[in-house]
Every structure is written in structure tokens, then in C-alpha cells.
Amino acid sequence: MGKYALILAAGEGKRMKSETSKVLHKVCGKEMVNHVIDIMRKAGFDDVNVIVGKGKDQVMAKTSERNVSFSVQEEQLGTGHAVLCAKDFLLGKKGTVAIFTGDAPLVREETVKDMLKSHEEGRYSATLLTSVIKDPSGYGRVKRDGDDVEKIIEHKDCSEEELLLQEINAGMYMFDAEELLKALELLRNDNAQGEYYLTDVIEIMKSRGLKVGASITEFDETRGVNSRAQLAEAEVILRKRINLFHMENGVTLIDPSSTYIGADVEIENDTIIYPNNLIEGNTKIGKGVTLYPNSRILDSEIGDDVTITSSVILSSIIG
Numbered sequence: 167m168g169k170y171a172l173i174l175a176a177g178e179g180k181r182m183k184s185e186t187s188k189v190l191h192k193v194c195g196k197e198m199v200n201h202v203i204d205i206m207r208k209a210g211f212d213d214v215n216v217i218v219g220k221g222k223d224q225v226m227a228k229t230s231e232r233n234v235s236f237s238v239q240e241e242q243l244g245t246g247h248a249v250l251c252a253k254d255f256l257l258g259k260k261g262t263v264a265i266f267t268g269d270a271p272l273v274r275e276e277t278v279k280d281m282l283k284s285h286e287e288g289r290y291s292a293t294l295l296t297s298v299i300k301d302p303s304g305y306g307r308v309k310r311d312g313d314d315v316e317k318i319i320e321h322k323d324c325s326e327e328e329l330l331l332q333e334i335n336a337g338m339y340m341f342d343a344e345e346l347l348k349a350l351e352l353l354r355n356d357n358a359q360g361e362y363y364l365t366d367v368i369e370i371m372k373s374r375g376l377k378v379g380a381s382i383t384e385f386d387e388t389r390g391v392n393s394r395a396q397l398a399e400a401e402v403i404l405r406k407r408i409n410l411f412h413m414e415n416g417v418t419l420i421d422p423s424s425t426y427i428g429a430d431v432e433i434e435n436d437t438i439i440y441p442n443n444l445i446e447g448n449t450k451i452g453k454g455v456t457l458y459p460n461s462r463i464l465d466s467e468i469g470d471d472v473t474i475t476s477s478v479i480l481s482s483i484i485g
Contacts, residue, residue, distance in 0.1 A: 167261035169282070170343065171211035174248050175199050175229075175268035176219025176239040181393045187221030189268035190228055191397055194404045195428035195446045198391060199225065201271035203232050209278035211264055215255040217248045244361030245337070246353050253350065259343040262286070265364070266338045272403055273338070273387045281340060281381040288313070291345040291376035292368055295338040297385040305334035306365065308380055315378040318365050333380070336388035339364065345376060404429070434470075452485065 179188025189199035196204075203214055214232070218225045219239040226236055237252035249265060256263065262285060266273065277295070285293035294315060296308050302321075307328055309316045318335050319328050349370040355362045368378055391397050408429060409422040416435025419425045424441040427433070431445050437455040445451070447465035455468055458475040468474070469485025 168213065168259055168343075169211045169262050169264070170256075170259055171203075171206040171214045171264045171266065172237075172249060172252050172255070173199060173202055173206070173214060173216045173234075173266055173268045174245060175216050175225055176222075176242065176248055176251075177269065178220040178242065179269070179392065182397075183394075187224045188391070190221075190224055191391070193271045193391075193397065193400045193429075194408060194426075196271075196430065197228055198271040198400075199229060199268035200232065201429065202266055202268050202273070203229060203234060205273060205275050205278060206264060206266065207232075208275045209282065211278075215252055216268070217252055219248075243355065244359070245364040246350070246362030246366060247355075249346075249364060249367075250350055250353065250362065253347070256343060256347055261343055263341045263343045263346055264339070265341070267390060269392065270336075270338070270388060270390045272389055272400055273383075277381075277383045277387055280383075284379060284381045285340045288379045289377065290314075290340075290379040291342045291371050292378045293340045294318070294368070294378070294380040295336040295388060296333050296380045296382050297336055297388050298333050298382060299385050300332065302332050302334045307331040308333040308335055310380070313379065315368070315372075315380050317372060318368055320365075333382070335365070336383075337364075337390070338388065341367075345371065349374075 175189045177188055182188050190197045206214055214234045215237055216229055216234050217237045217239055219242060237255055239248045239251040281295055304321050307319045307324055309319060349367045352370050353362050353366055371378055386403050391400050408427050409419055409425060412433050413419055417433050418438040421441040425439055426444045428446040431449045433451040434453040436453050437451055439457045440459045442459045443457055444462045449463050449466050451468045452470035454471040456473045460476045461474055463479045466479045466482045472485040
């Protein structure tokens, strides 16, 4: 059985107030949508389709080198409509289809793998990614029946009892490919907004007696970015995670709060990095390097036991 991924990247992102497509704004030096593509690939989803819309030429240009295919959503008519626009990609496929959002770059590889394991072992037709938070105001609630999901309830539709539920829908899913296509055929837009919602696919599957599950993860992993303020918040979270990874692997960061390391940078042990350094792109730093303050290093290789002071190093090999 195959593993396929759809990445929703068609949104306009008006709150970003930018000429650049929302999903192309960078977190820790890499476009948000490329974070998601790379995580899905690491988790075993090799066949990736990116659903593009507004700014499609920009998004296609920045993602095509990752060997993805594309579907186009010309009109923004909801998440369900976006998936309907990828129908040609889905036709004939058997296995698991993951649907993740291109503006949520903080999800971890391990989380996707755990979600897939839960989906397969539970023999679910659909699995939601969820989080449990103290104040779920504004979020769709997940109501369970034992381990299975009974339904998703939008905040405005919750009863007083349902408002007490703290498990929320993160808007990321895994589906059985064939059952997803069947449900999409029944999807309707008879709502006030005239849009097609992916959450309605869950309701359709439940009405047909199919099993729906949920996999819980930390709320930070499910954060979507819709504004510059949220972009900054995502940057802080991911930078802290990256810095912790390197420290746990034997790299000394004198002041992690003022050390900026890109998502794809590789650093070997016993390297010491002083404050106010920016290390970007596909940079590789060897063992025993000392990097004194105030340098920028981009797409470069630094050999073992090199000492660098206040330098700008671009696409270079040193040591």
C-alpha cells in the first residue's frame, strides 16, 4: 500500500500583507511549505502533491526542486474544495493519504510517524491530528467514543457540555485513499459560506459506519502561521528546538537565545559557537570549530578545528 501526501498551499494569506505567498515565508531560513514537504518525506510519504492557488507560480518555483507534483485550486472554496482539486492525483491510489497544511511548519517527523502508526494499527478510514489545550475557545472540538472519534463540533455549535471538551482538531488528517475519494463525491457546500469543508468528510465517513481515530500531539506542533506575529512565534519555537538538538549532540552554544542556526545546517561535536552568529542554508561545520561572535555563514563547509572571527562566509569551503 502506498503513502501519499497532499500539502494545502493555496491560501492567499491576506493578514501577512505581503507580495510573497504566505507559505513561502521562512522559518529558521526555510520556506514553511518546504519544512512540511521535507517532514512528510522523512516520515515515509514519498509521493507529494502540493495544492497551489494564489501565487501559484511563486510556490511552484520554490518547491519544484523537491520533486513534487502540483494540483491547482483556482478559486478558494474551502479545504474540502482544495482536496477535490487534487482528485486526478488521488485517482487509482490505494493506501494512506496524509493531508497537511503548508503554513504549519512546526510538526515533527516523529509525530507524523506516530499518527501513521495509529492510523494503520487502528484500521481507521480517517485519523485526525489533535491537541489538548486548557483554553480551546474558537477551535473545533473533538468528541470521542472510547478511542474512536464520534464527531468534530465547531465552537459555535457546541452545547454547554461540549464546550468543556479540551481536545481540538488541528486540521491535519490521514485517510484511506479509496474511502476519501468516495466521501469527496458526497461533499456539498450547502452552508452560509458556500464552501466545501474537509471536516464534512469526517461526518460523511461516520454516517457510512466507518471508523475515525485521532492522534494527539503538542499544540505548538499544530500552530498555523497567518500573520507576521505568528511567524515570529514559530521562529522562536523552531529555533529553540534546533538549538537544543545541536546541544544534545555535543555542540556548545554560549548563548542559545542569540544563536541563529538554519533548519538544514549540520554541526559536528565539540564545536563552540559564541553569541550573535547566523548559520544558514546547507552549511556543514566540522568537529572542534570555534566560531567567535558576529559571523554569517551561508551554504559553506567549515573543516575540523577551524577558528572563525567576525566573518561573512558565502558558498565557500574553509579548512
